Amino acid sequence: MDGRFLVGLIGANIGTSMSPALHEREAGRHGVRYLYQLIDPTLLGLDGRDIGELITAARRLGFRGLNITHPYKQDVVKHLDELSPEAALLGAVNTVLFDGERATGHNTDRYGFAQGLARRLPDVATGHVVQVGAGGAGAAVASAIAGTGTRLLTLADLDSDRANRLARAIMRSSGTTVEVIAPADVSGRLRQADGLVNATPLGMEGHPGMPVPADHLRPEMWVADVIYRPLETELIRAARHRGCRVADGGGMVVYQAAASFRLFTGLTPDEERMYADFEAL
Ligand code: NAD
Numbered sequence: 001m002d003g004r005f006l007v008g009l010i011g012a013n014i015g016t017s018m019s020p021a022l023h024e025r026e027a028g029r030h031g032v033r034y035l036y037q038l039i040d041p042t043l044l045g046l047d048g049r050d051i052g053e054l055i056t057a058a059r060r061l062g063f064r065g066l067n068i069t070h071p072y073k074q075d076v077v078k079h080l081d082e083l084s085p086e087a088a089l090l091g092a093v094n095t096v097l098f099d100g101e102r103a104t105g106h107n108t109d110r111y112g113f114a115q116g117l118a119r120r121l122p123d124v125a126t127g128h129v130v131q132v133g134a135g136g137a138g139a140a141v142a143s144a145i146a147g148t149g150t151r152l153l154t155l156a157d158l159d160s161d162r163a164n165r166l167a168r169a170i171m172r173s174s175g176t177t178v179e180v181i182a183p184a185d186v187s188g189r190l191r192q193a194d195g196l197v198n199a200t201p202l203g204m205e206g207h208p209g210m211p212v213p214a215d216h217l218r219p220e221m222w223v224a225d226v227i228y229r230p231l232e233t234e235l236i237r238a239a240r241h242r243g244c245r246v247a248d249g250g251g252m253v254v255y256q257a258a259a260s261f262r263l264f265t266g267l268t269p270d271e272e273r274m275y276a277d278f279e280a281l
Pocket residue numbers: 070109112132133134135136137138156157158159162183199200201202204211226227228249250252253254256
């Protein structure tokens with residue numbers, strides 16, 4: 001590697017992504033030349049079926065790697081030569097690394113959520129956690145939660161097949177028991193829970209609302225959200241108001257970016273500095 005890195009992000013509606021700034025600022029401080037290119041297939045007149053073509057093209061054009069985001073994290077898997085153990089477990093890839101002819105898929109979202117939670121809520125109890133949302137982000141969250149030694153993870157998603165698939169994957173790979181419940185039953189399960197995580201789009205720009213009524217949040221609980229636009233979702237605001245300890249979605253963004261930067265460059269990012277960048281953006 002000659003100290004020049006061409007990388008990119010493939011996803012839909014990524015025009016306002018913070019990833020270029022997060023990566024390029026950190027690269028600048030390491031004294032390497034780094035270009036982070038946004039590639040939105042929908043703007044190129046392409047769709048999900050063409051993701052394999054884009055991966056091949058990027059490799060041939062000399063990209064070091066790619067980040068992959070919604071809605072391609074699962075579709076990309078079949079176009080790769082190899083998967084890291086985490087990407088294989090989650091069935092989802094957010095980072096592709098090229099090495100000659102080979103493309104390897106990684107998943108840094110799990111690390112992102114785990115680090116974000118540890119930074120904002122160090123030492124909170126995670127014996128029983130309730131999680132709403134079992135999609136792409138939800139899979140990474142559930143795996144990260146299980147990694148904290150959680151005894152019981154209660155999982156709810158409007159798509160119960162999705163929730164059951166994720167529950168099986170987590171139980172195969174950890175000592176955590178995962179129970180799947182209907183979204184309507186979440187409020188009742190909060191009575192005994194240590195914490196609640198929102199991994200649905202509810203609360204993001206264009207998706208107002210929150211996954212549970214505010215009056216079911218107990219002050220002893222912690223509450224985390226994966227949404228970062230806005231950083232203060234209705235859920236985070238309500239939880240803070242009721243006295244809960246909270247973690248917004250910013251940590252996951254910053255730490256997944258830092259882990260991808262490390263994969264692309266082999267350099268050790270300064271995660272606190274990247275966090276400060278995120279807060280300033
Ligand atoms: P996704 O579409 O893959 O999954 C969302 C899941 O939520 C779906 O399975 C859906 O059925 C479920 N759901 C929706 N409304 C629900 C409800 N009311 N009750 C129960 N389940 C419900 O989406 P995703 O890629 O997982 O993204 C989810 C959110 O996470 C988005 O807002 C995205 O911006 C955010 N996200 C944040 C980060 C980060 O770094 N902080 C990373 C990835 C995604």
